[in-house]
Ligand code: ADP
């Protein structure tokens with residue numbers, strides 16, 4: 001059997017175009033071919049589960065191999081395989097209406113992800129790195145004949161009898177001169193690690209040597225020997241695919257270490273799991289934040305059915321959540337379209353809201369469960385919560401109940417608690433509650449002390465995000481003003497209505513004035529009034545100043 005044919009697209013030669021547009025990201029050929037192999041293995045498992053295949057499945061395995069001399073890379077699987085007819089159907093019909101439309105749409109494309117997948121070009125990404133591609137396959141179907149497909153990157157292909165004797169598919173890429181870097185094992189290992197670390201079917205890439213116990217020597221010391229074992233590059237059941245009830249804290253911490261080997265332990269984590277109205281799983285970790293936010297962004301890894309896609313999660317998670325670490329896996333996030341489309345996509349919006357809500361719920365739970373522990377973590381969580389509150393309306397609404405403020409005595413309050421605490425004394429003549437705050441407790445210490453002397457409370461708002469947080473509180477909290485403690489003399493910080501303030505009648509103050517005038521204004525005299533501390537009085541004060549202090553004391 002030998003058959004020649006033409007791949008059904010309208011333009012003479014699509015592959016130079018594919019190559020040109022996809023070149024920047026050409027390593028994803030491996031992601032695409034390995035994903036196809038994984039799909040094929042999962043399909044045969046499913047067929048078996050449905051009773052539509054009764055043969056032996058065998059140990060599911062995908063093997064990647066490189067032959068530097070022959071300049072080939074092979075990807076083999078023991079999946080469901082294809083018949084010659086299926087090759088024609090699935091491979092030859094490049095899944096788009098015409099190359100001209102393709103070229104028109106993507107002549108400005110920057111990102112290969114925008115093209116691959118959406119147009120069913122997954123398999124054809126092989127031509128980014130190969131100038132000849134062979135498919136050797138044997139279908140699971142009864143009496144299937146092995147089939148072989150060869151294509152040199154023109155629209156001509158050839159189908160002939162294949163050589164596979166076991167079920168599955170082998171793809172052989174004859175690597176082109178420009179892509180010989182991919183013939184280096186370390187390079188392939190790197191790409192496999194990047195995209196395939198958590199694929200659901202074991203992926204073998206060569207072998208590796210490990211040390212194995214080999215009895216004991218004369219002194220009773222354990223001896224080791226090197227043995228070659230298959231080099232399986234992936235963990236097939238990463239924790240986000242499991243149920244939280246089957247996982248321990250250590251499982252979560254180990255996984256975190258695996259993702260970020262150099263990071264400090266996270267503060268806590270959230271296991272995401274939703275299947276309606278969209279599908280999404282994942283684990284998000286709260287890292288210990290440093291002031292340098294930018295450095296810590298883009299740590300969330302996005303997967304689609306356990307295939308790594310990107311760590312550019314901008315537009316998928318709200319801005320402030322980009323400070324979190326971890327993984328999100330969703331087959332429902334459209335990965336192959338442009339940014340602007342992504343922002344408008346309703347699934348993406350729902351996912352956004354869902355994650356925001358989950359994060360808020362988790363914080364609320366921690367706050368309610370153990371307030372003390374929550375306060376102890378506040379230094380780390382606080383930055384994040386405040387950042388969320390200033391940048392995301394929806395989050396503010398939830399977070400206002402578990403956001404804390406700390407005063408200069410290091411006592412924590414919720415926003416409501418704080419309002420209740422300071423309202424009686426710190427309400428001004430217009431009925432506004434005035435919150436005083438320090439941005440630098442050391443240099444502002446004198447001001448803090450004078451405010452405290454008046455029994456005012458002073459908040460500590462000294463982190464980089466606090467300038468924005470202060471603005472936010474002024475906007476959101478009703479009849480509330482925030483004033484920096486050093487923005488005026490203690491007496492002027494909270495404007496009181498003089499008339500209602502005065503405890504002395506005109507006549508009384510006249511008398512007192514007369515009584516003290518001589519004493520106070522003469523150097524060297526002290527005055528003792530109950531509750532008043534003479535040492536604070538300068539040797540000489542003006543009568544006005546004295547009267548003012550008397551009034552304050554009487555309050
Ligand atoms: P997609 O994976 O999005 O369907 P591809 O271009 O990657 O698009 O693959 C096209 C089709 O070719 C697949 O849907 C599948 O039917 C078939 N195919 C590709 N690789 C294999 C394989 N290793 N085993 C069986 N079928 C395969």
Ligand code: MG
Pocket residue numbers: 032035036122123
């Ligand atoms: Mg594919």
